[in-house]
Amino acid sequence: MEFPTIDPLVAAGVLASTAATDAVYVFFNAAVSTRRRVAAASWSSAWYLLSAFAVISYTSNWVYVLFAAAGAWIGGFASVTALDYVAPPLKKRTEEDQRP
Template identity: 80%
Template sequence: MDIPPFDPAIAAGVALSTAVTDAVYVFFNAAVSARRRVAAASWSSIWYLLSAFAVISYTSNWAYVLFAALGAWIGGFLSITALNRVAPPRGALGSERKE
């Protein structure tokens, strides 16, 4: 199976837009878990706006799905890294709260 020709600029745009989209999705889930309604609703709307570019791009050429997957991995990794710096995961050494 041959990969169809693709535009490197669009491929980079798809990877970047899905990285940001995935990061926004992680922050959306964090807001939902914290039951912050306005933040969750805001992250949700941003999530859908950002995903439009990638979806439109890779529906016209399936090769862009590979760049979307790469961007999603990068976005998930970086956003969890950012969340862990702000608030370490529960049960992590030294993260116990005194009541």
């Protein structure tokens, strides 16, 4: 089995678009959890637009799935980290509020 050729720009594009897609998915879920309809709808729309590039790219070459997986991991990790700074979890917020 021969290893397919990888275009570095497409690979970087797939990695970046899936990282962004996963980050948007996390923010979409946060908006749904807090019942913000307009924000949830907007994040959902962005989610589908961003995923289109990655899906089109890796369906033409299976190797790009590896870059998509790496981008999804990066996007999920970075966005949950960002959520901790923007809106700390309720448990943390409660502990901070109880300090004298």
